[in-house]
Amino acid sequence: MSRLCFDYGHGGEDPGATYNDRRESDDVVSLGKEVAEEVRRHGITVDETRTSDDTVSLNDRSNFENGNTYDYFISFHRNAYEPEKARGVETYTYLNPGEKSRELAESIQASLVILGFVDRGVKEANYHVLRETKASAVLIEIGFIDNTEDNDLFDVKRNEIIKGLAKAILAQVGIDYVETSAPTQAESGQTLYRVMAGSYSVRENAENQVQKLKDVGFDACIMIFNK
Template identity: 35%
Template sequence: MKIYLDPGHGGTDPGAQGNGLNEKDVTLDISLRLRNILINQYENVEVKMSRESDISKSLSARTNEANAWGADYYLSIHINAASSAAQGYEDYIYNGLSDSSQTAKYREIIHGEVVKMNQLIDRGMKKANFHVLRESTMPAMLSENGFITNAHDAGLMKQAAWRQDVAQGHANGLAKAFNLQRKPAPSPPPSTGTLYKVIAGSFQSKENADKQVALLKSKGFEAFVDTVVISGTTWYRAQAGAFSSRENAEERMNTIRNAGFPNVFISVE
């Protein structure tokens, strides 16, 4: 399965702008996250991106590259703009296609999975005469992931956890539409007796630790206050996981850090 990922705009073309954001930056971040999910979690998937950094690239260069590569699917990631009141998610296929076309069937599946994850108003499935949809020789879809000009949507775009969820929603849709097979889970390493605790903040005030735990739980992380005494001083730590594998602990640490907790660390016991 060859998937061509196209982060909209780039380089001298910032795309839509609003609320301190450039479309080109948000689309690239989501697309890189999506590529990583597809490559790391699914078997027999190849991903080529129209750009992997902030470079300029014409629309024709993008579709020519996808066509020459022989991609099985073209997915273009974009962010919308309009009045400050407009908000939500929508996606497009070429307006020359019927609702019974294979492209429309793929899009319906992907749309359904994306809207489960993106916390955005569902504006529906649409059609347009966009270049990347018209000139690509394989089934193609363009998604508009919120309005950069809307305070609510832009607030979500600024969150790494939200961008990860949007990438995951697209990945779930692609996997369902094309029956992608998950890679088998790696065997856990033998236990060494060492415990790696993920600590998302250490405080001398229990009240502050309780607030941190509540914030972690609001973001979907299981957490509790763990009390330790170091050099005669009592510390209240917001613990958000304990693992026998350092690799698993680091994965949890990075997930929490990306969710907006920069001071997370691993305690080895």
């Protein structure tokens, strides 16, 4: 069974990027722990470099990862530039990444872009936690903490972000995402609503959207409606 290492950036004396009363260190540990729980629900082992507001050095993070054998190392972060001047998500690999790192980065990036974040692409960088870890490694920048629109997406679509990241990670280790069991309409007396991801007059455009959804692990199909 696969074993993963999740790394939540900054913490303790290092809050990371901040904006108003918001701290990167808080956002990533809170979100990342929920992604970890979703992945664990599918039988995958997930170890974490921190689980609370602790100071953890870069060396401590890479040493933690190097102390075990992992299939993937995934570092969670949020970006910052100048207030309200930049937005979007980007996912990093080390320089000249292996195929596994690149595939995971592309899948993670797609899972966030489809939720409405601006696509800043998959990039390469000489970051310590990418360079000094043994496992295939990626670093995620989940929107700009100094951008109101990105913060709104981060908050409003939190559950979708957690699910999308879990699906992308699980797909990379060959595990199909399983929805949590929910009562049927007859059992609960509730009406359920299906969500559409767009309507297109050109079938090719519809097929392209379906493929994008499938690539990040979402069930999708084309339904034909005649006006």
